[in-house]
Amino acid sequence: MSTTNALPAEPPFLGESRIRLVDGLLAVLAETETRRETRWVSLEAPSGWGKTRVAQALYARLAAHPGAGATPGADDPGPGRYWPATILEATDATPGDVSSRRKRVFPDPARFERAPGALPGFFWWGIACEQRSSGTASQSLLEDLQQIEAHAVYLDAAWARLASLPERLTPSRARLGQAGGDVGDELAGHVAGMGLEAIVSVAIPGGGLVVKLARLGVGKAAESRRHREILAAPGPLSGDPRPDPIDETVGMLTRLARPGLPAVVFVEDLHRATPLVEELIERLVRSNAALLVVTSTWPGELERRERLMALAAEPIIAPRCLRVCHDRPAPQPFPAGAGLDALAPADLAELVRAYHPRTDPETLARLAARFNNPLPLELICTLPKYRRVSAQDGALRLDPTDIERLPRRVEDIYRELWDELPEPAQQALALATLAIPDGDAAWHRAIAA
Secondary structure, X not given: OOOOOOXXXXXXXXXXXXXXXXXXXXXXXXXXXXXXXXXXXXXXXXXXXXXXXXXXXXXHHHHXXXXXXXXXXXXXXXXXXXXXXXXXXXXXXXXXXXXXXXXXXXXXXXXXXXXXXXXXXXXEEEEEHHHOOOOOHHHHHHHHHHHHHHHHHHHHHHHHHHOOHHHHHOOOHHHHHHHHOXXXXXXXXXXXXXXXXXXXXXXXXXXXXXXXXXXXXXXOOHHHHHHHHHHHOOOOOOOOOOOOHHHHHHHHHXXXXXXXXXXXXEXXXXXXXXXXXXXXXXXXXXXXXXXXXXXXXXXXXXXXXXXXXXXXXXXOOHHHEEEEEOOOOOXXXXXXXXXXXXXXXXXXXXXXXXXXXXXOHHHHHHHXXXXXOHHHHHHHHOOHHHHHHHOOOOXXXXXXXXXXXXXXXXXXXXXXXXXXXXXXXXXXXXXXXXXXXXXXXXXXXXXXX
């Protein structure tokens, strides 16, 4: 009888230095709440090293915090959860498929449900620069803003619970209705019956996230609002006027992020960022808010970003900027031993056991010596030919010669996966590539991957 071990949704988060790195990121985020001063942490390591995994672990630690979501107005917050426990559980990632787990930088709002009445205790905004859709840079940013749109009404309510009396008195419900029209009605209707209307109607930051997003052209109410603005505007035909997306985005985040409701902006693959994303990072880093910006990139790539390097060199801004590189310990204020150094052999062996739990110690030691990058090691563990062998008892069986022949480069491992496909599947995929247009502007990277 087969005793096939189930593929893990994701392996455990491994590496003592990386666990301490996440501890340090949490401490830096707490410092932004205390000082109301934004921080920027740049994670720099080779592809497949685990930079995104660190960000995912940071998210999981935040989501597990008692203040991550609670029912407003209750004496005992109870178990009410706003955010899912992990990013991956709110995606369409396939268990055991390493490629489908990569580049997941935020929980998809369409794939999780908040507990009744729960409000967020933090905000997480993930931007994957590798997965930019076709269109202009500003259109791509508007796509990213859809994450904020999904959480806007709940963030507004969470903000109102924490705001001081002068802050709460500034925008009244009437003012919200004047500023947003159908947006105000939509917001009030959305929270009705949830016990949140009283909170939201008292105060919405800066006119409310929903209103601000509508001004940018994000959300269901945006279209009717833009039509009213165009019809009422005198003078020549001006098309569809919209405010600057960077100004509005920075204003929203910096007003929102406060003690008790910090925000994390994770920008993955900074080396592929558009100038608009660079401007967004710069403006956020200069702001004073309970806000942590985390970016990931390859070694040496940050030096190619003149705008961000100049920012980090400014005497006033430099203390806000922290670079964590794979070839050196993390700087202060990160705890001793924190960093992005290579995983220890014992951690690499544990990674193999996540897929093949009964692999013998000798094979584990040889695999750990062969690979110091977790990505190719995970890909090897998930190759169908090894999964088939391991299916009977959960042991990965490779003799020393086989291990020495294993490809180290990710490209070569994917070539092995290609070779295992049936010939009709190879032919179909080869023909499909002929339909891929030339030029990044006309094709979505995620589809072409």
